[in-house]
Amino acid sequence: DAGVTQSPTHLIKTRGQQVTLRCSPISGHKSVSWYQQVLGQGPQFIFQYYEKEERGRGNFPDRFSARQFPNYSSELNVNALLLGDSALYLCASSLVGGANSPLHFGNGTRLTVT
C-alpha cells in the first residue's frame, strides 16, 4: 500500500508569491494534518482536517490556509510568502478514533523562499 504522498518535493519561490502544496493520505485514513518544520526544531502544527472540515489550527497567520477534498487528499496554501516561511512542510495522515493512532508522515515538501 502507498504511504502518504506529497508534491512537489522541492520548491523555490520568491517573497510575495503564493504556493500550493499537495498531499494524499494513506488509503483508509480520513484525517490529514499539516506541520511546518524549520531547521533544528520539531514539527509545528498548522492544520488538521477531517471529513473536509478544519478540526484544528495552530498558531499561524491567515496567510496559511488549507482544504480537504472528498477523496481525503489535501492542499496547503501559503500567500504572500516571507523568507521565514522557508521550511520543510510535512503532511501526515492518521486514523481517527483510536487514542493511540499515530501520525504517518509523507516525505515532505522543502520550500525555499528567496
Next chain:
Amino acid sequence: RKEVEQDPGPFNVPEGATVAFNCTYSNSASQSFFWYRQDCRKEPKLLMSVYSSGNEDGRFTAQLNRASQYISLLIRDSKLSDSATYLCVVRSPTGNQFYFGTGTSLTVIP
C-alpha cells in the same frame, strides 16, 4: 511554557552503549505519547508508542510517568544505524494536534 520539552543533546556514544532520552510534557490531560525517529533531511517516522505500563521493542524501551509528566526512551546496545534525531511527541487531549519536542540528536560512534 512549551507543551513538550526535550534535551536537544547532542549525545555522542560508542557502539554498544546504552543511552537514555527524557522528555516532559505540560498538559496533564494528555493521553497518547510517542517516540519518532528522524534522519537528516527526512520525514519523522514512528519508532514506538508509549504505554502507561511501559513497553519494549527489541533494544528500545519506552516509559511513561504520568505523575511527573515524564517520558523516556532507552536504547540498549547502540548501533551505528541508530544515529538520528529522536522526537518526543504528545497528542493533545482533543486528539486533533500532536506536539513535538525539538528532538534529541544521537550519534553512535564506531
